[in-house]
Amino acid sequence: MSANWKANQRRLAPWLFLAPGLIMFLIYVIIPIFQSMWLSFYDWDGLGAKTWLGLENYRELVDDDAFYTSLKNNVIWLLLYMISVPAGLLIAIFLNQTIGGMRLYKSLFFFPFVISQVVVGLMFSWFYAPNFGLFYNLIEWATGTGIAILAEDKYVTYGIIAAGLWPQIAYVMILYLTGLNNVAPDQVEAARLDGARGWKMLWYVILPQLRPATFIAVVVTVIGALRSFDLVSIMTDGGPYGSSRVLSFYMYEQALSEYGYRMGYGAAIAVVLFAIMMVFISGFIWKMWRDETER
Amino acid sequence: MFPRPIAQASPAGRLFYKIAVPVALFLWLLPLLGVAITSVRPASDLAQGNYFGIPSSLAFENYALVFQNTPMLKYMMNSFYVTIPTVIGALALSCMTGFALAVYRFPSNLIVFFMFVAGNFVPFQILMVPVRDLTLSLGMYNTWYGLALFHIAFQSGFCTLFMRNFIRSLPFELIEAARVEGVAEWRIFWFIVIPLMRPAIAALSVLVFTFIWNDFFWATVLTNSPDTQPVTAGLSSLNGQWIAQWHLVSAGSILAALPPVAMFFLMQKHFIAGLTLGAVK
Numbered sequence: 001m002s003a004n005w006k007a008n009q010r011r012l013a014p015w016l017f018l019a020p021g022l023i024m025f026l027i028y029v030i031i032p033i034f035q036s037m038w039l040s041f042y043d044w045d046g047l048g049a050k051t052w053l054g055l056e057n058y059r060e061l062v063d064d065d066a067f068y069t070s071l072k073n074n075v076i077w078l079l080l081y082m083i084s085v086p087a088g089l090l091i092a093i094f095l096n097q098t099i100g101g102m103r104l105y106k107s108l109f110f111f112p113f114v115i116s117q118v119v120v121g122l123m124f125s126w127f128y129a130p131n132f133g134l135f136y137n138l139i140e141w142a143t144g145t146g147i148a149i150l151a152e153d154k155y156v157t158y159g160i161i162a163a164g165l166w167p168q169i170a171y172v173m174i175l176y177l178t179g180l181n182n183v184a185p186d187q188v189e190a191a192r193l194d195g196a197r198g199w200k201m202l203w204y205v206i207l208p209q210l211r212p213a214t215f216i217a218v219v220v221t222v223i224g225a226l227r228s229f230d231l232v233s234i235m236t237d238g239g240p241y242g243s244s245r246v247l248s249f250y251m252y253e254q255a256l257s258e259y260g261y262r263m264g265y266g267a268a269i270a271v272v273l274f275a276i277m278m279v280f281i282s283g284f285i286w287k288m289w290r291d292e293t294e295r
Numbered sequence: 296m297f298p299r300p301i302a303q304a305s306p307a308g309r310l311f312y313k314i315a316v317p318v319a320l321f322l323w324l325l326p327l328l329g330v331a332i333t334s335v336r337p338a339s340d341l342a343q344g345n346y347f348g349i350p351s352s353l354a355f356e357n358y359a360l361v362f363q364n365t366p367m368l369k370y371m372m373n374s375f376y377v378t379i380p381t382v383i384g385a386l387a388l389s390c391m392t393g394f395a396l397a398v399y400r401f402p403s404n405l406i407v408f409f410m411f412v413a414g415n416f417v418p419f420q421i422l423m424v425p426v427r428d429l430t431l432s433l434g435m436y437n438t439w440y441g442l443a444l445f446h447i448a449f450q451s452g453f454c455t456l457f458m459r460n461f462i463r464s465l466p467f468e469l470i471e472a473a474r475v476e477g478v479a480e481w482r483i484f485w486f487i488v489i490p491l492m493r494p495a496i497a498a499l500s501v502l503v504f505t506f507i508w509n510d511f512f513w514a515t516v517l518t519n520s521p522d523t524q525p526v527t528a529g530l531s532s533l534n535g536q537w538i539a540q541w542h543l544v545s546a547g548s549i550l551a552a553l554p555p556v557a558m559f560f561l562m563q564k565h566f567i568a569g570l571t572l573g574a575v576k
Contacts, residue, residue: 013480017395021388021451028448029414032425097301105316107563109323114559116509118527119548123326126541132346174570188297206297223416230511234531251420263424270420281416285409
């Protein structure tokens with residue numbers, strides 16, 4: 001080994017270790033982000049020549065009703081998905097006990113998260129199916145007339161979100177179960193001696209200690225809500241009449257499905273979705289950065 | 296411990312809890328149980344409107360029908376072809392990137408690290424057109440390796456985050472001591488750090504396996520024929536053909552869910568350790 005290598009080893013080594021992963025990540029993730037932004041200024045069918053449009057794609061978006069429907073549904077997704085944070089905490093508190101077989105119970109509660117969203121979507125489609133679906137029958141029994149959730153534009157998005165909440169609550173639950181395991185027992189005992197009970201105990205003693213779990217739970221829930229694609233695609237394919245579209249699905253529909261290959265317009269939708277997500281991502285990164293540099 | 300241990304509750308309270316947990320579990324898993332039962336329900340039951348009652352017989356032939364009349368077996372094999380190389384590739388890359396970011400101090404360390412973290416959160420749609428294009432131009436469209444290559448690259452974001460934090464929690468004195476002895480950097484990586492990373496490697500393998508097996512979006516974007524489609528995309532197209540044949544849809548769903556479920560039960564401890572990383576610190 002040359003003397004030069006020996007002297008510089010410590011300086012070069014990190015870059016040699018980084019190179020394969022970093023190059024792959026740049027090619028497949030970082031550069032495509034900028035390519036999509038650039039592409040959103042063009043008209044392109046995926047094969048022929050690209051035509052420069054400037055801001056035309058974005059101008060079209062502003063007048064596109066389907067875009068607003070998708071955007072509105074994304075907001076509904078985001079808001080309702082947040083239910084999974086308190087719901088997951090509630091189940092975690094319910095299950096944080098030691099009785100026989102508890103380990104098995106906990107993992108069975110976690111089950112929905114392990115299953116593919118495609119399968120979850122099919123399960124809930126069956127659950128909601130008109131005339132014989134369990135849910136349909138329940139509504140019929142309670143109100144006299146059944147509702148075909150996935151065929152009504154008023155309810156369809158809520159029906160899909162309910163399907164998405166099922167695995168998401170399971171995920172949050174497992175985060176909180178681990179968090180509860182690590183709550184300092186002496187603090188809980190001290191608070192108990194001071195007379196803290198129930199909600200007060202939860203709010204002032206337990207929740208502050210669960211902060212890291214809450215942070216991760218919120219991050220994965222926000223990302224999960226905005227990434228929703230599989231369930232919409234499987235359960236309704238965006239319908240009825242496009243009323244259950246979300247941005248991720250609408251983008252795919254414009255760029256790749258039978259509606260034609262409008263790659264530039266699709267890219268513009270993706271840029272909007274990316275911008276929305278960037279608001280949250282920046283927040284998360286900012287917090288992680290602060291934790292990292294404070295240490 | 297919070298809440299107060301149930302052992303301290305009254306006998307009635309304890310009994311109530313012991314009944315409440317299985318009841319809650321039953322309600323929680325109702326959609327899954329429904330599909331599991333439907334998958335062994337004979338088609339004749341469905342025709343007669345027996346959707347919820349006890350199946351008149353256990354129709355395991357539904358599963359046989361799925362295997363005989365559809366490319367289900369091929370779909371599942373395709374999923375393994377994509378998933379296993381992805382697990383190996385993403386782990387190999389992220390062991391190295393994680394090591395580089397955890398052990399060395401250099402000016403752009405945190406920037407590179409946060410680039411991996413942030414990239415891991417972006418919406419798939421912003422990558423879709425360029426990645427599809429790249430895959431087409433490399434001649435890898437509709438191949439298992441085209442799909443696996445993308446997954447390796449994308450998963451290395453999450454895996455780097457995980458590995459870097461894991462290596463940081465290892466005792467740094469070990470590495471210092473080796474350096475004083477004059478051990479080369481790659482030998483430190485290979486002989487000192489890698490053996491200590493076994494738990495992280497186990498946790499990430501299970502996790503990445505599940506993520507990739509369950510991926511649907513990239514499967515539809517980068518593959519389009521039964522020869523290469525993974526089981527998620529395959530199931531979706533079968534669902535289109537099996538209109539209202541719920542016994543077959545259910546059997547197919549159960550089959551598609553089986554490998555990750557088996558993985559989860561076999562490696563439960565590692566799986567949860569992987570998911571909750573960072574949530575405990």
